[in-house]
Amino acid sequence: MGYKSRVYYLANNELSIVIPAPKSKRIGESEQDWLERVYAKAVSESQKRLDATRFNLLFEQQKSMPNPKKLTGLAKGVEWCENTLLVGKEFDDKTDVDYPSEYNDENREKLRGEKGQPLRIDNTVVTQAEKRKTVEDELDAELAKQSPSAVKAIKLNRKLEKKDY
């Protein structure tokens, strides 16, 4: 038996995976009680984060001179909290042998699953790193030309700078 984890199913079959810290098991506590305590706290924390981030956003919005950068960041934060909220989400308990054999640090974004189904790598998902690589390759190809287009090259470079891919 390998590492234990609880996989929560988010929108679009995306996943959040809660991994208990082995040292958090208390003396005299059963394995089941320990895991349920740890998972329950992870779920409640996701709600607290959402509530607190919403509050911070509202607080910033109500200032006479709100900080635009802070507003943008907090709005993204609220969106992130909503997308990763674990409350009410379906889940399955997994160990490391339940993960696809091809799963590695390059394809976490492609990991998908549904309640009661095996986890899988969905190769139709294009990761951020792959999108960036496409733009980089396009820029390299342009620059490798005998007479590269400066405008095109600059546009591609700006895409990379702005992470617009």
Add this chain to the structure above:
Amino acid sequence: MSSYPTAKKDFKAPVDNEDDIKASDIVTLQQENRAIQDFLGTVSKVQNIGLATVLLDFRQAVAITVAASSDTVTVPAQRMMIDQRACVNAANISLDLDGNIDGSGSSAASTTYYVYAVDDNVPAGTFSMKFRTSNADNFTGERKIGSVTTASSGSPPNIETITDDDATTAVEEKLVKAWVMADGTGTAAIQDSFNVSSITDNGTGDYTVTFDTDFANAFYATAGLAMSTATQGIQLRKQNTAQVVGSINIEVLNTAGTNGDAEFSLMAIGDQ
């Protein structure tokens, strides 16, 4: 304005009710910490609460009650932690009082009580607090965590001084209260940790570290590193989310500024 003691190890109970703590007196967390001690001294005198209750509350910074008649210690589930040892079963915790000190507050005047945390039975997690008037001890698995000295008069006498001999408790401000070393590559794993109940892998390079015991407020400081590999950078940053007392969100970024899975370590310091 109350005059708080300058060092928390030299706590003096207030003389009268005019020294009761007011919220307006508390400006910094350090003052708050001192005020808690001051408050406990006031409670000891005004509410006629036993010395044991006051000290236990002080030690744990959580609500622990001692029944006056039976000396039964009641702790909130999963909140008892002394000497880095957590107990979840209140039945495994007992209070052993010596001589003329008891849960109703009948402690003697001008007396120093030495307080021991005793781990009687490690596998079962049995834990007791022992109060002794003698500084000599021979308990199995004991650790002296402090002492209290009562005033020369009063019924019951005030606590005059609390001496904190245990530098590893949660009330110490200078200590790291939580840390974790985790490998977020592939199937994430926690390699080692302290006061961390779990990490949540929310996506590529996107993690939540959840603490076992919450911080007292959201103003704790964190520091960490992500491990550089051939494809990853070494940047670790906090998410745009609010920092809450029980968890923190972090991102690992590669040199291109996109998220990447990596090994990372994180530590947190603040009031608990």
